[in-house]
Amino acid sequence: MASASSFASNSQYCPRWKYDVFLSFRDADTRDTFTSHLYEGLKNRGIFTFQDDKRLEQGDSISEELLKAIEESQVALIIFSKNYATSRWCLNELVKIMECKEEENGQTVIPIFYDVDPSNVRYQSALQKHLPNMNRGIRMM
Template structure:
């Protein structure tokens, strides 16, 4: 029975190409929180997809990015003040929430410089962003349906158990978040992480450097 269970776990692990997919607003966090988080994940041997070369000039997401979302076991969604201004990010989130339902992907929201209620109810900066989206698509039925889909995805994601960054020491928050992600990876991934030589040393060096920056400010 035990061997059968292990075989099943192994098969489930093999369907994931990436451990983690990072969804974030580049202008807000790419050079700050997201880059530190990516390093923390990498130093723990967690294979992470980060599209740091994105241009976000259009609304449609490239097929390769959609595939990367589908092939990631965990999606970390970093909500920031300008996340909802990007149609790219919002379409990305819709795809992530679809994968949560269809592929049982694990979705973890991270609230960087916003409160969960702002995301859940689309208020403050999110209200401003949606006012512009709705103005843009007011005469487009399909467009307004897409906007409603964005709202639904935001509300659903904000209702999930996640992490609040404001007011916390960033290095501690990242350490705990990386631990949380590691604990959620399938058995094959976990054993793989434990076999990597020097992981703890690299992680400590990264977090030691971050500890000199108690607050991250855009």
């Protein structure tokens, strides 16, 4: 049996997660307020957080870089805001996050409700098929 130090020095060893946290949010709703403060707070605590810095036009498809960042994040923080479900981009992120959560040893998904009531978000038709899966094993805050 190899020792921990020889295992860590093995060139084929790579950590399972590249990022501690992936932030999913509606740019126009929270980027310059809640999300920027949350990101800075996580960063200041040494929590390696992915936040997409590109401002995307409505209708743009989700990039390969973003999909990879979702897959490589241990925790996904979904910041549900008033207009989250109106963004095709956000909904595509949500679908990918939920796919990653469902995989064996999947990521942890934590919903944050920013300036909305959780029951209002739960009944938006665009989210209905995803939220039942999110509720399993996750406390709604």
